Amino acid sequence: MSANDHIYNCYAPPPQEFVRGEGVYLYTEDGDKYLDFIAGIAVNGLGHGHPALLKALKDQADKVWHLSGMFRVQDQFKLADKFCAATFADKVFFTNSGAEAVEAAIKTARRCQFVEGHPDRYEILTSQGAFHGRTIATINAGGNPKYMEGFGPVMPGFINLPFGDLDAMKAAINEKTAAILLEPVQGEGGVRALPVQFLKDVRALCDEHGLLLVYDEVQCGAGRTGKLFAHQWADGAADPDIMAVAKGMGGGFPLGACLATERAAAGMVIGTHGSTYGGGPLAMAVGNAVFDEVTRPELLENVIKMSNYMNQQFEALKDAHPDVVEDVRGKGLMCGMKLKKKALDVRNLARDHNLLVGNAGDNVLRMVPPLILTEDNVREAIAILDKVFTQAKEMDDFEA
Numbered sequence: 473m474s475a476n477d478h479i480y481n482c483y484a485p486p487p488q489e490f491v492r493g494e495g496v497y498l499y500t501e502d503g504d505k506y507l508d509f510i511a512g513i514a515v516n517g518l519g520h521g522h523p524a525l526l527k528a529l530k531d532q533a534d535k536v537w538h539l540s541g542m543f544r545v546q547d548q549f550k551l552a553d554k555f556c557a558a559t560f561a562d563k564v565f566f567t568n569s570g571a572e573a574v575e576a577a578i579k580t581a582r583r584c585q586f587v588e589g590h591p592d593r594y595e596i597l598t599s600q601g602a603f604h605g606r607t608i609a610t611i612n613a614g615g616n617p618k619y620m621e622g623f624g625p626v627m628p629g630f631i632n633l634p635f636g637d638l639d640a641m642k643a644a645i646n647e648k649t650a651a652i653l654l655e656p657v658q659g660e661g662g663v664r665a666l667p668v669q670f671l672k673d674v675r676a677l678c679d680e681h682g683l684l685l686v687y688d689e690v691q692c693g694a695g696r697t698g699k700l701f702a703h704q705w706a707d708g709a710a711d712p713d714i715m716a717v718a719k720g721m722g723g724g725f726p727l728g729a730c731l732a733t734e735r736a737a738a739g740m741v742i743g744t745h746g747s748t749y750g751g752g753p754l755a756m757a758v759g760n761a762v763f764d765e766v767t768r769p770e771l772l773e774n775v776i777k778m779s780n781y782m783n784q785q786f787e788a789l790k791d792a793h794p795d796v797v798e799d800v801r802g803k804g805l806m807c808g809m810k811l812k813k814k815a816l817d818v819r820n821l822a823r824d825h826n827l828l829v830g831n832a833g834d835n836v837l838r839m840v841p842p843l844i845l846t847e848d849n850v851r852e853a854i855a856i857l858d859k860v861f862t863q864a865k866e867m868d869d870f871e872a
């Protein structure tokens with residue numbers, strides 16, 4: 473099959489076309505099998521074709537597809553109850569994507585300051601290397617000049633600060649500051665985890681200055697790090713006021729959510745926000761099934777076991793290929809390897825060997841496999857990467 477000229481040229485997909493998925497594998501029409509270590513960019517956390525998700529979607533498809541926010545959806549109430557029972561949150565707004573969840577989070581934060589008598593507090597401190605989505609507000613929040621070029625004036629209200637720099641944050645706080653927005657583990661920016669202590673320090677800073685702490689756990693949530701949400705490694709000492717989730721929480725069905733405390737969400741009343749599709753019956757049916765699966769202790773244990781094993785193997789690969797691998801980073805099954813060769817080329821080379829991986833900023837090879845993977849899957853991936861890195865040695869050095 474050929475490419476199509478009528479599609480925006482925003483992506484450059486390879487010739488392989490996947491027509492079927494099963495667990496951690498994707499298959500082409502010809503039956504070629506690929507080990508999927510990118511999982512739709514950390515979306516297919518439960519792999520492809522998970523029976524519980526399939527059943528939820530098929531059962532709901534026979535009942536009703538769409539109602540809009542005008543009508544009650546019991547599965548929405550059920551899923552909101554689950555989110556609130558498992559986290560800091562008291563309130564949930566459902567969206568269809570990560571960017572929309574972050575948009576809702578930004579609006580919630582500013583609106584909270586507004587209704588608390590601080591209409592001039594609208595600035596949000598963000599991190600360099602952050603990725604929050606591709607809408608106008610979220611590209612400005614992310615602050616990546618490459619994603620903002622040609623899209624009009626820089627939107628005021630976002631202050632992009634060096635990654636993990638508490639002093640820079642303290643210095644940037646003024647009478648206009650409303651909130652601090654962070655990914656506990658950056659994905660797109662290069663698979664970089666913020667230390668738990670840093671999150672605790674930021675929480676304290678927010679309390680000291682009356683700021684809202686907002687997490688973007690669109691990629692690092694949904695069990696990816698071995699806890700339902702990455703900030704939960706701080707055991708309640710770094711809970712946010714607002715949090716955006718998506719990707720893995722939908723397991724492949726478009727679903728996002730903005731979670732908030734009662735206080736933070738107090739300003740979000742009738743007329744302040746909405747979404748035609750958000751919280752729809754199909755998404756909510758799947759979302760409940762995903763939630764029940766990703767909160768199973770055995771699954772989270774598997775994430776920790778597999779990530780420990782994988783890290784050990786990655787370190788061994790780094791030692792075996794010092795000309796290719798610079799360092800190993802990430803948290804849980806959000807894994808990165810900073811390379812000395814072009815990560816994009818290495819990614820493509822891996823695909824030629826039937827291993828699907830991604831790349832991220834800072835010349836990082838990104839691996840976010842399904843959380844259900846086994847030790848055999850890890851061994852298979854490591855064997856392929858070993859071959860790929862051996863070949864990559866011959867490639868020209870990486871020059872940005």
Ligand SMILES: *Cc1c(COP(=O)(O)O)cnc(C)c1O
Nearest residue numbers: 569570571603604605659690691
């Ligand atoms: C993917 C991602 C988003 C955007 O999600 P979309 O569903 O593509 O809109 C936002 N934040 C983070 C951290 C992401 O990884």
